[in-house]
Amino acid sequence: MVSDLKVAVLGVGMMGSYHATTLSSLVRGATVTVVNDFSAERAAEVAAATGARVVDDPFAAIADPDVDAVVIATPGAAHEAQVLACLDRGIPVLCEKPLTTSIDTAYAVVKAEAALGRSLIQVGFMRRFDAEYAALRELIAKGGLGDPLLVHCTHRNPDVPPHFNSEMMIRDSVVHEVDVIRFLLDEEITSVQVTRGRPTPSAPEGVSDPMMVTFTTEGGRIATDEIFVRTGVAYEVRTEVVGSQGSAFIGLDQNMLVKSTDGRWGGSITPGFVERFGQAYVTELQRWVAAATEGTIDGPGAWDGYAAVAVCEAGVEAVLTGETVAVQMGPRP
Amino acid sequence: MVSDLKVAVLGVGMMGSYHATTLSSLVRGATVTVVNDFSAERAAEVAAATGARVVDDPFAAIADPDVDAVVIATPGAAHEAQVLACLDRGIPVLCEKPLTTSIDTAYAVVKAEAALGRSLIQVGFMRRFDAEYAALRELIAKGGLGDPLLVHCTHRNPDVPPHFNSEMMIRDSVVHEVDVIRFLLDEEITSVQVTRGRPTPSAPEGVSDPMMVTFTTEGGRIATDEIFVRTGVAYEVRTEVVGSQGSAFIGLDQNMLVKSTDGRWGGSITPGFVERFGQAYVTELQRWVAAATEGTIDGPGAWDGYAAVAVCEAGVEAVLTGETVAVQMGPRP
Amino acid sequence: MVSDLKVAVLGVGMMGSYHATTLSSLVRGATVTVVNDFSAERAAEVAAATGARVVDDPFAAIADPDVDAVVIATPGAAHEAQVLACLDRGIPVLCEKPLTTSIDTAYAVVKAEAALGRSLIQVGFMRRFDAEYAALRELIAKGGLGDPLLVHCTHRNPDVPPHFNSEMMIRDSVVHEVDVIRFLLDEEITSVQVTRGRPTPSAPEGVSDPMMVTFTTEGGRIATDEIFVRTGVAYEVRTEVVGSQGSAFIGLDQNMLVKSTDGRWGGSITPGFVERFGQAYVTELQRWVAAATEGTIDGPGAWDGYAAVAVCEAGVEAVLTGETVAVQMGPRP
Amino acid sequence: MVSDLKVAVLGVGMMGSYHATTLSSLVRGATVTVVNDFSAERAAEVAAATGARVVDDPFAAIADPDVDAVVIATPGAAHEAQVLACLDRGIPVLCEKPLTTSIDTAYAVVKAEAALGRSLIQVGFMRRFDAEYAALRELIAKGGLGDPLLVHCTHRNPDVPPHFNSEMMIRDSVVHEVDVIRFLLDEEITSVQVTRGRPTPSAPEGVSDPMMVTFTTEGGRIATDEIFVRTGVAYEVRTEVVGSQGSAFIGLDQNMLVKSTDGRWGGSITPGFVERFGQAYVTELQRWVAAATEGTIDGPGAWDGYAAVAVCEAGVEAVLTGETVAVQMGPRP
Known part of the structure; x- marks a missing residue:
């Protein structure tokens, strides 16, 4: 199996901490290894929550050997230099808008990436x-x-x-x-x-x-x-x-x-169960994995399974007889 | 950091292979370590896709030391014995409906879990x-x-x-x-x-x-x-x-x-951007992680960031002047 | 031109008075000539509002030479005899539900009409x-x-x-x-x-x-x-x-x-202006007729027509010049 | 009772003939007495359909003693003079848009009506x-x-x-x-x-x-x-x-x-039956009046009333017994 992508998150204010949390709780294949923020306290907090290490200098974070890719959520004025540093290292970067704060610097970044010949910069237009x-x-x-x-x-x-x-x-x-x-x-x-x-x-x-x-x-x-x-x-x-x-x-x-x-x-009617309940399956499994890791469950249990069996038995009899059939269930242990 | 939950998937027909794939591509914190199916070919296929190992006997799979929890997606008639084997080993199990195929066996399972005093059985009512x-x-x-x-x-x-x-x-x-x-x-x-x-x-x-x-x-x-x-x-x-x-x-x-x-x-109007675009952020990051692992991007690039900067500059000037302002952009490198 | 259908309304409680009012204010081609109710006061009130005459006995109302057709909105128990009286006179009747209050009497009414060989009875299922x-x-x-x-x-x-x-x-x-x-x-x-x-x-x-x-x-x-x-x-x-x-x-x-x-x-998008605004035209004309009868108007006036002309002139100039054009209007007299 | 408003319709192209038909079939209290059009054939056709008389000259139509009010649906260029003629005679006029074809003439019309001191001009903004x-x-x-x-x-x-x-x-x-x-x-x-x-x-x-x-x-x-x-x-x-x-x-x-x-x-849920079915009542009565004038019905008949009684009897028995009750109906005569 492929090992996880090691990600540095620069700037862990509202947006950056949201990204760091999402990466470490809902996204498969990535580990947040490094976080950086001008507020040491905030960086420490997000690091603790995600199991990452704090690196105080953003350029040191970008250069860290434990970093394969970078998420930039710092203030806009910091973007240009940070994005260019990622290009220098040749690693992928997801940069929140704006790319930079002026037309000229944004164009310079575009040209720098073009000179490199590889697409490494993604901008955070999540829509x-x-x-x-x-x-x-x-x-x-x-x-x-x-x-x-x-x-x-x-x-x-x-x-x-x-x-x-x-x-x-x-x-x-x-x-x-x-x-x-x-x-x-x-x-x-x-x-x-x-x-x-x-x-x-x-x-x-x-x-x-x-x-x-x-x-x-x-x-x-x-x-x-x-x-x-x-x-x-x-x-x-x-x-x-x-x-x-x-x-x-x-x-x-x-x-x-x-x-x-x-x-x-x-509009379109949902064509099948995958489109209708696909997200429910992911949520079911994600919550079950979290509960099972603790040795328990987080969802309908054996009693719910039993009740369904009992009602369906009565239902099948109701189909066959045309009568109203009482559901027979034992006491709940 | 907590290490992944090691999951065996029993039965990898439509539902089981869907679960195996979801667990190994979209759910964080779990690794499918073992798959089992009465069709050796199908088991091999899903094992290859998820990086798991095939175990031919379902009870051996449940007993495997490399298994922390079990997903049961075998035919209903097999459920009772498999669920009870999980209870015997004391590990969590997510069992697709039906829990078992008769009222009596379902009630027996309920009582067995109650005797154990722990909730280990979850039933797959994903709605x-x-x-x-x-x-x-x-x-x-x-x-x-x-x-x-x-x-x-x-x-x-x-x-x-x-x-x-x-x-x-x-x-x-x-x-x-x-x-x-x-x-x-x-x-x-x-x-x-x-x-x-x-x-x-x-x-x-x-x-x-x-x-x-x-x-x-x-x-x-x-x-x-x-x-x-x-x-x-x-x-x-x-x-x-x-x-x-x-x-x-x-x-x-x-x-x-x-x-x-x-x-x-x-209905309710979506109250904020998290409710409206929360899933988009997960998708954006999941796809970016996959692309970044390959050293590239999968989404809006530097040019899109540049264009946005250029249009916004014109927009701000339009606010200040009340005039129609032409957007100034350089050629695309 | 055909002269109006002369209608008797029997029973002018909630439903009957609603019908009497609708017939005399919104329906073309009918005149409520006779009203009847067990409450003399209520009958007098509806008669005054609709320009009708009160007839105290429902069968006398049905037999009145000034009556071409009958609306029955009396209590259900009275329906059978009143409907049969209409059949006897051979005049159309609109009877509120129920037709009668028992299966046997309802069937007798059906057979009486069938014997007559003409469809004279309509039941008030307005849906x-x-x-x-x-x-x-x-x-x-x-x-x-x-x-x-x-x-x-x-x-x-x-x-x-x-x-x-x-x-x-x-x-x-x-x-x-x-x-x-x-x-x-x-x-x-x-x-x-x-x-x-x-x-x-x-x-x-x-x-x-x-x-x-x-x-x-x-x-x-x-x-x-x-x-x-x-x-x-x-x-x-x-x-x-x-x-x-x-x-x-x-x-x-x-x-x-x-x-x-x-x-x-x-759903269907309204295909044209008649389907979209057909009822608005009826309402416009009905209200204008009422106002014009009093020598005045009830809707947008000359000033509204003038303002529309002035704005459209500016609009046409805006199309031709691409400029923002100020609307020129004189003071309101 | 008030006698009908006698209306002249000037211009019976698409819009004018629509108004003439609506006035004479769905609006209570008005009679189209005069129609006018530059096409004699079209005027004759609409006159025949509405029971009106053709008057060849629009100003003669406005001046006709058999005219209490005027609907103008002629081409826009004709509006100014026709509206002013109505003002001269002091009779209400419903004028299709545009009021006139220039700002100056529209303003002149506004001032002429203001000088008269009465609101006589309504413009056809039906929305x-x-x-x-x-x-x-x-x-x-x-x-x-x-x-x-x-x-x-x-x-x-x-x-x-x-x-x-x-x-x-x-x-x-x-x-x-x-x-x-x-x-x-x-x-x-x-x-x-x-x-x-x-x-x-x-x-x-x-x-x-x-x-x-x-x-x-x-x-x-x-x-x-x-x-x-x-x-x-x-x-x-x-x-x-x-x-x-x-x-x-x-x-x-x-x-x-x-x-x-x-x-x-x-949105609002319809609060009551009048709001929900008010238009259905008008339609029911309007169609019944037309049918009754011909001595017949146009809607649910006696058999429908009988069937409803029979089903409701069975329904009441079903409420009281909790059983499935067969509906008893005689043969249709």
């Missing part, structure tokens, strides 16, 4: 791994909507901290839709226009929340994005793509809905 | 680990529907093999609803009545497909189950619970819908 | 005129679901008076589903079975609320009905029909949803 | 009479969404004639959203900006279909409108309003959906 976005992209790619002409995005947060201003709404929130639009349409964005709206009462002075953003693309397509980060409601992230032969909507809390040229709207 | 069923049970348990009075279940398969007769419809399909009803209501079923319906044209001679099953429980509650396994449509598994203060519906391909005493129907 | 039920029947009739095998009905009221007992739940509520099942399947019901459930806390002593009813039909089909009249929630009337080639669901507060053999669920 | 738009406006007006900040409109037609160009998309389609925005927000629109999109393959040369329109209002609110008139799908007219305390969506083919600050999405 591409969401089942609905993936299904929508596949639907478009296989021509299910004809020529995609419009992309409508909605990004609503229930609340954000007071310092989250109009510029951050673009850089931290709209940035996700920027990647979604590029991912879905497979072409570059060529222009941006923003309409500042009447601010919601809870917006700080001077912050335009909500705003409407209108993008155009190389192919002349239009994409719109409503960005509203203090709705007071919940987390609503939606995308509708309108094509020349139908439209599809994800994020309505109802799975993907498609409108097609036969004049119907709707 | 309890599905997010919708878990949410529904939680809603009921916290009183969100008042007193639960009715449970309506629907179990529809697109198709089944010709030998799947009315009795198997009870033992293999309705059995899931039997557990769901007990899980949701937290009480035992006391009677069963079955109405055989007009058979669908594709039903084999003598098979009553669909049927309606009506259960009553200790508390006088009613549960119904439509069982229809040759719908020609898709896999539809639904449950509606009707209580004295509202009702809730899962499996409508629209997430859980609740009707409440304020006269409204609807 | 047949609901767009969703009509669409569902049409879908079944044209084979859209293959062979219809199961009908699942749900009838939930938020509340009913305390005297509404289990028998009335059958006679006054389930009776609607009885007609729905016959209407949809176009065959007779041959057996009925009832399961009495755990009563909801608000049910009076001895009343089984909710209950599950299971019907079978001439063709061996199964129909089920959940009857629950004290849900505390709202008015929920649903029907799902499951056939050999798909299923359809109405009453989900989401228009008709169909599951089809292509593995999709969904 | 205000649609139940969903009315419910949305009411929700906003009573503060259900807090401060309404954004309005998103979508207007999609399956197809339009080839001559329907970008300018007509504004004047004939977007104009409806212009009124919807003003109706919902109760304030004026102050600017318009249009983004021309990549044209759908079926768009004629030079026609920008789809387009995105961005409006701002007096209160600084943003409204957007996607206008796409050759989708090949169906008629989709949607509006979402996003406020500081929730959002609401109509036109999703699922009735109005609201997202509220309790983190829930959903």
Whole structure:
């Protein structure tokens, strides 16, 4: 068997510690060996929880012989140098957005990787791994909507901290839709226009929340994005793509809905038990493994198995006789 | 760090090989060390895919020193002896339904485990680990529907093999609803009545497909189950619970819908990014770990990071100026 | 032009006065000329509101020369004689359910009409005129679901008076589903079975609320009905029909949803403006006629027309120039 | 009783003949006495169908002593003079959009009516009479969404004639959203900006279909409108309003959906039978009146009433006995 990938996590604030925990509890094939943070206390805490070692200097962490790959979740300003150090060592890096904080430095990173001739840098646009976005992209790619002409995005947060201003709404929130639009349409964005709206009462002075953003693309397509980060409601992230032969909507809390040229709207019914309960099987096994490691169970037990047998016996008799059959069960030991 | 739980998988037909693969690719903390099947060829195949060793005799597999816990996915008739052997060795076992094939043997297993004084047997009713069923049970348990009075279940398969007769419809399909009803209501079923319906044209001679099953429980509650396994449509598994203060519906391909005493129907909006994209993060990391182990990436790359930076720069300028701003990007290296 | 049908309404309690008002305010081609009720006061009130004349004796009302047709909304016990009197005079009658209060008298009425050789009796099963039920029947009739095998009905009221007992739940509520099942399947019901459930806390002593009813039909089909009249929630009337080639669901507060053999669920998108806004046109005209009769309007006025012209002018200029165009409007006079 | 309003319909093309037919078959209290059209043949046809008289000159029609009110459905260029003629005679007029074809003439009409001191002109923005738009406006007006900040409109037609160009998309389609925005927000629109999109393959040369329109209002609110008139799908007219305390969506083919600050999405369950079946009662009575005028019925007959009685008798026995009860019915005469 292949031994685990040894991963260093740089920056273990909210996002980095979330990654470190996920890697060490739910992802197979990786071990978090090194964690680094400017807060020694926070690094120690995450190290303890994941069984990793703290390395105080991020570049030492990248260079550590016990590190095969790196997750970067440090503040954006630190990304450029850290990503370049990973390239220097020739090891894969998963870098949270933004790649760097300026166009010029981001382009320099792109060129450095290109010079190396290997793809080592992945950027943390996680929506591409969401089942609905993936299904929508596949639907478009296989021509299910004809020529995609419009992309409508909605990004609503229930609340954000007071310092989250109009510029951050673009850089931290709209940035996700920027990647979604590029991912879905497979072409570059060529222009941006923003309409500042009447601010919601809870917006700080001077912050335009909500705003409407209108993008155009190389192919002349239009994409719109409503960005509203203090709705007071919940987390609503939606995308509708309108094509020349139908439209599809994800994020309505109802799975993907498609409108097609036969004049119907709707979604797919789950085709089989794997699609319907595949995640339940993973969860069942993951929880059972954890319990079994402790010598016990975490789920339905022998009594539940017995009760099912007893009821099914009565059920089979009911099928055969057409009568109402009483279930016969012994006392619970 | 804790070392992996060493698991033997007995029976590697459809269900067992699915479990073996899931354990060795998506579940953290377990290693499939031993596989067993009456088909030596099939056992060898699954062993090769999971890095396990084949043990020809199931009881030898259970007794193997390299085994900490057992997954049983053999035919039902083999379950009793295999589960008891696990109890004898005092190791945890996850046994696919049915626990055993008769009321008496199932009760004997229950008593044997009770005599041991430890919970070692878990039964594979995986729906309890599905997010919708878990949410529904939680809603009921916290009183969100008042007193639960009715449970309506629907179990529809697109198709089944010709030998799947009315009795198997009870033992293999309705059995899931039997557990769901007990899980949701937290009480035992006391009677069963079955109405055989007009058979669908594709039903084999003598098979009553669909049927309606009506259960009553200790508390006088009613549960119904439509069982229809040759719908020609898709896999539809639904449950509606009707209580004295509202009702809730899962499996409508629209997430859980609740009707409440304020006269409204609807569902919850995903409250935050973890609930919305938590699974995407796991998938992103799992796929990145697999790619990074090969020294490459599997997701958005440096160019995508650069493009996002470039568009956001233009976006921020658009916010500040109110103008339509062209995105400036260099050529792709 | 044809002159109005002169209608007598017998019984002007809740249902009868509702019919009288509807006939005289929303239905074209009829005039309520006569009303009758055992309460002289109530009769006088409805007569005043509809411009009708009170006739104290129901048989005198039926015989009145100013009456071309009769609506019967009296208590059930009075129906037999009143319907027969209409047959005697040879005039059409719309009789609220029940036709009569016993099988024998109902059959006698059927035979009396058959002897007459004309269809004069219509029974007030109004669901047949609901767009969703009509669409569902049409879908079944044209084979859209293959062979219809199961009908699942749900009838939930938020509340009913305390005297509404289990028998009335059958006679006054389930009776609607009885007609729905016959209407949809176009065959007779041959057996009925009832399961009495755990009563909801608000049910009076001895009343089984909710209950599950299971019907079978001439063709061996199964129909089920959940009857629950004290849900505390709202008015929920649903029907799902499951056939050999798909299923359809109405009453989900989401228009008709169909599951089809292509593995999709969904509904029809409104095909055109008539289907979408046809009722709006009727309402617009009905309200405008009422206002115009008073010499005024009841809807968007000249200023709204002017504003639309002004905005569209700016819009056309915006299309042509690509610029943001300010709307120019004069002061409101 | 009040006698009918005598209405002249000017212009009986698609819209005018639709109004004439609706007025004379479904609206109570009006009689179409006069029709006028530049096509004598078409006028004669509609006159025959509605029992009206043809008057060749529109101004003679307006002046006709047998006319109390006027519906104008002539081409837009004719509206100004015809509306002013109605004002001169002091009679109510329902004028299809546009009120007139220029800002100046529209403003002149507004001032003429203001000088008269009476509201006589209604403009045919029929969406205000649609139940969903009315419910949305009411929700906003009573503060259900807090401060309404954004309005998103979508207007999609399956197809339009080839001559329907970008300018007509504004004047004939977007104009409806212009009124919807003003109706919902109760304030004026102050600017318009249009983004021309990549044209759908079926768009004629030079026609920008789809387009995105961005409006701002007096209160600084943003409204957007996607206008796409050759989708090949169906008629989709949607509006979402996003406020500081929730959002609401109509036109999703699922009735109005609201997202509220309790983190829930959903709709209202129909509260009672009047809301659920009110339209069915009107349809039942309207069809019965038409049939009864011919001396027959158009709906469930005596046999249906008898069958319901027979099944309910069996049902009541089933409640009392707990047994399956066979339904007893005589042969159909």
